[in-house]
Amino acid sequence: MAHYLPTIGFGEWVTTVGEVVHFTGYERPLDTLKLADPRDVKLGHLLGTADMIAQMADRCYLEKCRDRLYPEFVLGGVALPLSANGDRAIKYASGLDLLRQTPEFMMETRKKRLDQTFNQAYRYIEPLFDGTNPYLDAIERSLDFLKQVLRSESWRLLRRNPQVFAAQPDSMTNVRGLMVGYFKKVWSPD
Template identity: 45%
Template sequence: MNFRRSEFDVTNRINTTDPVCVKLEVARLYARLYSREKPAPLMQAFDDIVSLYRGEYEGYAACDTDYHDLQHVLEVTLAMARLLDGYEHSRGDGPSIDDRLFQLGVICALFHDCGYIRKRGDKRHRHGAEYTSKHVSRGARFLKGYLPTIGMEEFADVAGSIVHFTGYERPVATIRVPSPIFKLIGSLLGSADIIAQMSDRCYLEKCRDRLFPEFVAGGITRKQTGKGEIVVFASAEDLVRKTPSFYQTASRRLDTDLGGCYRYAQTHFGGNNLYMDAVQQNVRFAERLGAGAQMALRRQPPSTIN
């Protein structure tokens, strides 16, 4: 099938709206790398993230952020597992990522955006997107308490630092980890977050229809400076038009701050980097829209919001 389906990954094989499909593929990669059965902590983490996003996890409401939804989490998780796989197959003399560290990396991917999920009875915020500016820190706190419950207590403290590689609350250079291997895992995760979302077949539609409303709720569309207020994104269409400039910023982050870790996808796929191919296709379409081409965004993104 040449026509990529909107709910499928860059290979058009894995349904990223179906947690079971992603879970099985990650388990397959794990087994291929380490010749071991499905690890209980990782399998439990998949079940728990689904419960959390569906409002079935004790103390938490269901996900209400349409852009940062379960599909986004599963896309990033799949990309993370593939980058881990690509790294291990091409690391040479670099440090090895053992099976426990592989599990840690994937679990951090699963929970990297859980800071958008509101607690039940939250009276201060009406929508998860209002946590945009501090969602990474909230997720880090959640992981610190969660990891000991699945037998991963040795990583409870460092996991929060790892998920900060996906956000902008802290510059990457200021994130402190106890050893270089955790910086590598954080860089892989930060890379997976960027390439997974920007390669989504409906990325531009999601930016227009889902991300912009989240930015409004989170106070991201405007910024206060010493000279007054600056409009960052004037409209949903403006957000789409600015995708190429965002990609330039993201490319610098990928290459410089995150050490070019996105390139391990090429090793995983054994040829082209399918993620970057899809990213660049989306960027080219946005460039044509920005140049006034008579084109429209017509794809219908799937939804994982109940």
């Protein structure tokens, strides 16, 4: 963005946009974002809400968590973070372990992030759907389904295989290979 925005005449927005985009992630606490204009904060709430509900309402969200997010967490150091004393902790032991922790994440995200921090910005879509919210409805269905899968341990019910849109044809195979290499490096004796 720092390079692109000036080329289209929006160079003065680089700092603001750089802060607003952090409403979509967890890499920085939201209370550390520096935005002077309350409209920019509201924009961040809208952007963060749209990003989160679109991901969680995706019919393939559960499979994406297991098959794509877990390798991303491994390679990003989230699944196996270093503790304060330098030892490895295991936050997510596998894609299935990540799914076991997903209901709590979904409920906490709804309560703390969407309802409280983002002030229920998801409600702005409801007039378009006669007062209902198809995104929240889809999230609830997905959460109910995941709870059913977890109770029964019928992992085969998670059978969707969403298409990967990537520059390289075998990108998921490459990512899995990188993940295996990371595991070998982390767990091999020095």
